[in-house]
Amino acid sequence: MPDYTPNMVLTSDKEYKVVGTRPVRHDGADKVTGMARYSADLNLPGMLYGKVLRSPHAHARIKSIDTSRAEAAPGVRAVITGADIVEPTGRASDLAEGAMVNFKFLSNNIMAQDKALYKGHAIAAVAAVSAHAAEEALDLIDVEFEVLPPVMHARDAMADDATLVHERLAAFQTAGTRAGGVLDDDDATRGTNTANHFEFRMGDLDAGFADADIVVERCVSTSAVHQGYIEPHSGTAMWHDDGSLTIYSSSQGHFTVRDHTARLVGIPVSKVKAVPMEIGGGFGAKLAVYMEPLAALLARKAHAPVKVSMNRTEVFEATGPTSGTEISCRIGATNDGKITAAEVHLIFEAGAFPGSPVAGAANCVLAAYDIPNTWIEGYDIVVNRPKTAAYRAPGSPAAAYCVEVALDELAEKLGVDPIDLRLINSAKEGTRRPTGPLTPKVGYIETLEATKAHPHYAAPKDGKKRGRGVASGFWGNNTGPSAAVALVNPDGTVTLTEGSPDIGGTRASVSQQLAEVLGIAVEDVNPQIGDTDSIGFTSNTGGSSVTFKTGFAAYTAAQDVRQQMIARAARIWEVEPDDVLYEDGVLKHRADDQLQMTFQQLAARQVPTGGPIVGRGGVNPGGAGPCIGVHIVDVEVDEDTGKVEIVRYTAIQDAGKAIHPSYVEGQIQGGAVQGIGWALNEEYYTNDQGHMVNSSFLDYRMPTSLDLPMIDTCIVEITNPNHPYGVRGVGEVPIVPPMAAIANAIHDAIGVRLTVLPMNPGNVLEALWEKNGS
Amino acid sequence: MPDVWIPAPMQRITGAPDRVQVAGATVRQVINNLEQLHPGIKELLYDEELDDITPGLAVIVDGDVSQLGLMERVSEDTEMHFLPAIGGG
Numbered sequence: 001m002p003d004y005t006p007n008m009v010l011t012s013d014k015e016y017k018v019v020g021t022r023p024v025r026h027d028g029a030d031k032v033t034g035m036a037r038y039s040a041d042l043n044l045p046g047m048l049y050g051k052v053l054r055s056p057h058a059h060a061r062i063k064s065i066d067t068s069r070a071e072a073a074p075g076v077r078a079v080i081t082g083a084d085i086v087e088p089t090g091r092a093s094d095l096a097e098g099a100m101v102n103f104k105f106l107s108n109n110i111m112a113q114d115k116a117l118y119k120g121h122a123i124a125a126v127a128a129v130s131a132h133a134a135e136e137a138l139d140l141i142d143v144e145f146e147v148l149p150p151v152m153h154a155r156d157a158m159a160d161d162a163t164l165v166h167e168r169l170a171a172f173q174t175a176g177t178r179a180g181g182v183l184d185d186d187d188a189t190r191g192t193n194t195a196n197h198f199e200f201r202m203g204d205l206d207a208g209f210a211d212a213d214i215v216v217e218r219c220v221s222t223s224a225v226h227q228g229y230i231e232p233h234s235g236t237a238m239w240h241d242d243g244s245l246t247i248y249s250s251s252q253g254h255f256t257v258r259d260h261t262a263r264l265v266g267i268p269v270s271k272v273k274a275v276p277m278e279i280g281g282g283f284g285a286k287l288a289v290y291m292e293p294l295a296a297l298l299a300r301k302a303h304a305p306v307k308v309s310m311n312r313t314e315v316f317e318a319t320g321p322t323s324g325t326e327i328s329c330r331i332g333a334t335n336d337g338k339i340t341a342a343e344v345h346l347i348f349e350a351g352a353f354p355g356s357p358v359a360g361a362a363n364c365v366l367a368a369y370d371i372p373n374t375w376i377e378g379y380d381i382v383v384n385r386p387k388t389a390a391y392r393a394p395g396s397p398a399a400a401y402c403v404e405v406a407l408d409e410l411a412e413k414l415g416v417d418p419i420d421l422r423l424i425n426s427a428k429e430g431t432r433r434p435t436g437p438l439t440p441k442v443g444y445i446e447t448l449e450a451t452k453a454h455p456h457y458a459a460p461k462d463g464k465k466r467g468r469g470v471a472s473g474f475w476g477n478n479t480g481p482s483a484a485v486a487l488v489n490p491d492g493t494v495t496l497t498e499g500s501p502d503i504g505g506t507r508a509s510v511s512q513q514l515a516e517v518l519g520i521a522v523e524d525v526n527p528q529i530g531d532t533d534s535i536g537f538t539s540n541t542g543g544s545s546v547t548f549k550t551g552f553a554a555y556t557a558a559q560d561v562r563q564q565m566i567a568r569a570a571r572i573w574e575v576e577p578d579d580v581l582y583e584d585g586v587l588k589h590r591a592d593d594q595l596q597m598t599f600q601q602l603a604a605r606q607v608p609t610g611g612p613i614v615g616r617g618g619v620n621p622g623g624a625g626p627c628i629g630v631h632i633v634d635v636e637v638d639e640d641t642g643k644v645e646i647v648r649y650t651a652i653q654d655a656g657k658a659i660h661p662s663y664v665e666g667q668i669q670g671g672a673v674q675g676i677g678w679a680l681n682e683e684y685y686t687n688d689q690g691h692m693v694n695s696s697f698l699d700y701r702m703p704t705s706l707d708l709p710m711i712d713t714c715i716v717e718i719t720n721p722n723h724p725y726g727v728r729g730v731g732e733v734p735i736v737p738p739m740a741a742i743a744n745a746i747h748d749a750i751g752v753r754l755t756v757l758p759m760n761p762g763n764v765l766e767a768l769w770e771k772n773g774s
Numbered sequence: 775m776p777d778v779w780i781p782a783p784m785q786r787i788t789g790a791p792d793r794v795q796v797a798g799a800t801v802r803q804v805i806n807n808l809e810q811l812h813p814g815i816k817e818l819l820y821d822e823e824l825d826d827i828t829p830g831l832a833v834i835v836d837g838d839v840s841q842l843g844l845m846e847r848v849s850e851d852t853e854m855h856f857l858p859a860i861g862g863g
Binding site for chain 1: 779781782783834837838839840841842853855857858859860861862863
């Protein structure tokens with residue numbers, strides 16, 4: 001470990017000219033000066049404003065809807081209900097990035113059909129000449145509900161006599177976490193709230209536990225938490241005379257917006273153009289559509305453009321939080337610290353429709369460890385809550401909370417340093433994972449060693465009731481199809497059009513990869529995000545995939561430009577292309593040093609030497625390398641109030657090659673902070689009627705800069721052999737360790753293990769009182 | 775022959791063992807041949823309407839999630855798994 005700095009990079013051997021540097025992001029000035037246009041900033045001539053009537057009940061049958069009074073109200077141009085939206089069959093479809101959707105459930109989530117399944121579920125929508133007129137018209141829609149008892153927690157929903165959220169939901173028992181389905185009409189089987197139950201087994205669990213000298217068991221529960229992005233959802237739709245539709249919205253995938261809106265509106269995808277607006281945060285929740293189909297249906301009925309925007313309460317009540325969970329584990333080890341067996345049981349609330357991230361939890365929970373005998377099972381349970389959406393490393397954080405706390409307990413009982421315990425059991429290249437496949441090249445050991453060597457780990461813990469905790473987290477990282485087009489401009493710059501919405505500085509990190517190939521300055525690249533008619537299909541900005549896959553596409557487009565530039569130089573010099581060398585942005589004849597031309601000089605001559613130079617990259621690369629993060633946290637606990645203060649925090653992470661280290665550090669810091677909020681403050685607080693009672697940022701307490709110290713980072717570069725520059729995804733894994741690390745630090749400080757999230761003052765005091773017998 | 779790992783729930787449904795050697799030069803051929811050995815398994819792995827791997831499933835070939843699905847070529851010593859397709863955030 002070199003001399004300590006707050007943000008340090010333990011670099012890989014290979015050095016580059018552009019990759020690995022920290023240029024100013026291309027979109028930065030527009031964003032900090034207010035020039036950038038986000039979803040709700042769009043205003044079109046003659047545009048109407050949409051508002052959504054939402055269910056006041058967590059579970060209710062819709063007996064009737066009468067919209068006649070609203071339709072007659074001043075300024076109202078259109079009213080829609082569930083009858084206006086296409087309700088596809090219950091088949092599941094792949095979303096290309098690993099996620100999937102059942103369009104029947106997607107349709108029913110966007111607009112309720114026969115039942116309202118959670119408080120806030122959309123019942124009807126109005127378009128009017130002003131937002132106020134639309135809002136007033138909502139009060140004129142007469143809905144007759146039959147209020148039903150809600151089922152709010154997974155355990156209750158799993159009971160044999162539980163209230164059914166969907167009377168006809170089918171249970172799956174497959175290797176996949178299907179997005180659920182419905183029973184066939186002639187199937188008399190009773191419906192279920194258990195949408196899926198699956199398991200992975202490896203080795204001989206009983207024999208593994210028999211070999212253990214010590215066994216620890218833990219059971220934890222976590223509350224639903226929201227992604228908490230600053231920009232609420234908004235969508236604007238405009239129909240054209242030829243029957244085509246343009247959608248403007250911010251999302252994590254405008255091709256998904258296009259495809260899903262087309263399906264729910266009932267037109268071909270070729271008739272829909274989705275235009276990406278700037279995005280003010282998504283963290284997984286903007287992979288789903290909510291507003292866009294409603295705006296399209298209202299606009300079609302009103303014959304005018306319509307914008308529909310959510311307010312904060314709607315975001316909390318009607319868009320995906322992540323799951324509330326109940327997770328238990330049992331881990332056995334020998335006295336020398338070798339884990340012989342582990343079992344993990346994962347129960348995840350999916351919200352009102354199937355599809356929690358329980359499969360992600362199962363995939364990640366033991367993946368960083370070499371354990372010969374394992375059993376992992378998962379349950380996907382529907383309840384009367386908003387449909388969950390992806391949230392940063394979906395599934396992994398809650399699962400890690402359980403196992404990483406158990407490992408801390410195991411280390412304590414064995415008298416082993418907690419990092420050493422993880423090192424003893426760390427997976428490495430070739431280790432068989434509990435889900436079956438072999439581990440590729442990874443940097444788990446190097447990251448753990450960097451953690452142990454970090455000055456924070458050995459620093460004295462000054463102060464009263466201070467404790468230190470560590471935990472690690474795993475995320476597999478995703479990839480998918482991606483496209484990039486590079487246009488060489490006559491002034492020697494390059495316009496780079498890509499298909500990935502930029503949610504974390506990826507304009508810069510993708511441009512850097514193109515600039516590196518061409519040997520030009522990254523400032524000479526002008527990146528833009530193309531709409532669905534302007535760039536090839538690109539899968540979602542999710543799964544920490546963009547710098548990997550779209551960087552790969554830009555690299556490929558740059559190689560295409562490079563080859564064309566070589567051919568042009570050969571044509572000008574009347575030599576063979578093989579005689580031309582392209583090095584650091586300069587084209588040279590291999591034998592004649594008088595023949596040289598810079599990229600800029602040749603760019604100026606491109607048109608008369610054969611026309612415009614356009615590079616293209618269309619890729620679907622495999623091999624997105626997994627990564628781990630290890631976090632160290634110091635806390636101070638006030639035993640009178642139960643308040644936990646974060647005193648010091650360091651996050652160490654394998655990033656593969658950090659293309660833009662500042663943005664890797666930003667991702668690490670952002671993920672850690674969201675994890676701290678999840679650990680200490682955040683929760684969906686619901687009353688006995690299933691109503692969320694803290695649906696504002698005043699009451700839903702997210703951490704601010706005043707609550708936190710600077711999050712120190714340490715990037716460990718163990719390059720991914722499947723990417724030209726060694727990239728691994730970095731955005732998700734930093735949210736995985738914080739909850740367990742903080743729980744372990746609290747235990748170190750006051751001697752109690754917190755097993756319920758959030759670890760807010762009330763829960764800390766409860767645990768203390770239980771420990772003290774008071 | 776490629777070494778195919780059968781997910782635990784599918785073992786129960788089809789009576790297949792946890793691992794089975796199946797001939798084939800592509801994922802599609804392996805699935806078709808697997809069906810001959812363990813009838814019923816194909817409909818769990820393959821969506822006829824989409825002519826693709828069942829939505830929600832990923833096929834892992836030699837450690838990597840296949841981006842080509844049924845068209846992915848496999849070799850004599852390939853190891854193949856069917857796992858949940860994991861969506862990111």
